[in-house]
Amino acid sequence: MANPDKSERIAVLGLGYVGLPLTVALAREGFDVVGLDTHAPAVAELRAGRDPNGEVAEASVAGSSALFTHDAADLASCTAFIIAVPTPITDAKTPDLGPVLGACATIAPHLTNGALVILESTVYPGVTEEVCGPALAAGSGLDAGSQIKLAYSPERVNPGDAEHSMENVVKIIAAQDDETLTRVEAIYAPVVKAGLHRASSIMTAEAAKVIENTQRDLNIALVNEFALIFARLGLDTLEVLEAAGTKWNFLPFRPGLVGGHCIGVDPYYLTYRAEQLGYHPEVILAGRRINDLMGAHVAQTLIKAMLARDIGVRGAKVLILGYTFKENCADTRNTRVADIVTELASYSVQAEVHDPWVGVDRLQGEHAVTGIAEPQQGTYDAIIVAVGHREFVTLGADAIRALGKPGAVLYDIKGIFGKSGSDLRL
Structure with missing residues (x-):
């Protein structure tokens, strides 16, 4: 396991069922964390110490050192960006990557050489490198893969299930190279007590996530x-x-x-x-x-x-x-x-x-x-x-x-x- 490096200033985009517990947990472990959500009323609730979804205890929200914001300017000086936004489908039942691309557009102006971008949203194999990478490069002027480090770590949140919380479920991590993967591990290891599974590639991790729920769907x-x-x-x-x-x-x-x-x-x-x-x-x-x-x-x-x-x-x-x-x-x-x-x-x-x-x-x-x-x-x-x-x-x-x-x-x-x-x- 990597030695936890708390020097990262981490931004979490999307403060719903996935992003909020992660934001609070990272801050609790000593990271400097910015939690950003575009829905201003939800941010106001969080600043008042209340989770609109009722998943995170009020005491944990109120006592968190994380900065809850809807202002993208607060992303300045962040070194790692975790995208935890929804990935819905269209009326035609095709992937709607609008929220993911919107998050990429939000963080791109704040990326600097060496910035780490981790996608947690459920996607089809290839999205992180083939969709997010080019979008981040276009918005920042940096090269995805060398100047922007890409990673994927799918969420496994189960709303309403306190037993299988983020901390208690093994988390998959994947990155474009071993050095970046070690950096990803240093972020998640302190908060995921159940341990981490290092996937061999980003596409392997993306595929693993998307088949988890497909298997359950078919059994039901x-x-x-x-x-x-x-x-x-x-x-x-x-x-x-x-x-x-x-x-x-x-x-x-x-x-x-x-x-x-x-x-x-x-x-x-x-x-x-x-x-x-x-x-x-x-x-x-x-x-x-x-x-x-x-x-x-x-x-x-x-x-x-x-x-x-x-x-x-x-x-x-x-x-x-x-x-x-x-x-x-x-x-x-x-x-x-x-x-x-x-x-x-x-x-x-x-x-x-x-x-x-x-x-x-x-x-x-x-x-x-x-x-x-x-x-x-x-x-x-x-x-x-x-x-x-x-x-x-x-x-x-x-x-x-x-x-x-x-x-x-x-x-x-x-x-x-x-x-x-x-x-x-x-």
Whole structure:
């Protein structure tokens, strides 16, 4: 392991789920750190000691020596730049490298000979050297590879998961040469207690990251397809999986909605690159198609159950509990709960959403859905527990069922209440 060199002045671009914990950790270990985000209101929250996403404790934010800023002028004299911005997809499901290129344009004027640029964002193999390198060179007048040192260290953040924090998960590092890799190691070694894995090349590290979530996406797609088949057979999918799980090597994946900024997005980065190379990836895209239709499947299954109980569909009121892409976090990026709302609207169903992690203003302002602060008892024709937030688990199936009218359908997508606790499970 390299001897930690705290002489670097480090800039972290992007203070979200990835960048903020890294910024705070580096500052805690004695580095001089500038955390930059273009969203001024978020920076104001951080300066007041609050993480807008609720992932980093207030005491850690308030007590951090890091400089939180939205002014690129504060990047002056930084020697290392870590890019931790989102990498979304376009409506055509192709990579949107706009945030990455925007970050490159921001830091380029502040690069000096020997500056280190580390990309953490998930990309397809080749982006760091073939896209970022030229962009940084064009904006700085320096040569990428000799005067600008390039590296890649993919994030492995799991929002809402305190156990698998940045410090507790092995981190991959890669660079253009051994000297730069040693320098990268000196930055990350003090904060990543689980250790570092030195990849042989930047493209190897990029590929490793993009297949992590692609593999998970495909495994979930497989059990989602099981669920579609078993629904037609009248079988309870979770009971089937429980029985199959008694075999020692059966993988414990469960059906569900696949959203978020990683699993539902990263496969498209790999398929895009594959198609550039003349290869059409059949399996990966098939998995994506299955996972993308699950929201509509949930809505259609609910409609059938309502009709079976002679509940009028047109104008019916349905309560959806949870809107984030996963439990116990405030992240709504690429949430597939939106697909349920959209499909229900096509049946003239009135859907109301309650999510204690998001709030009514965000639901209605950012997502254009009808949000409610507190559902009223005896109001709804059907209820969907879409996200397994701890608040809903604590509330319990009986209290949630009481929010519905007599005979209302309770659809527990995640199966958090067991077979007896709901009418439907995915």
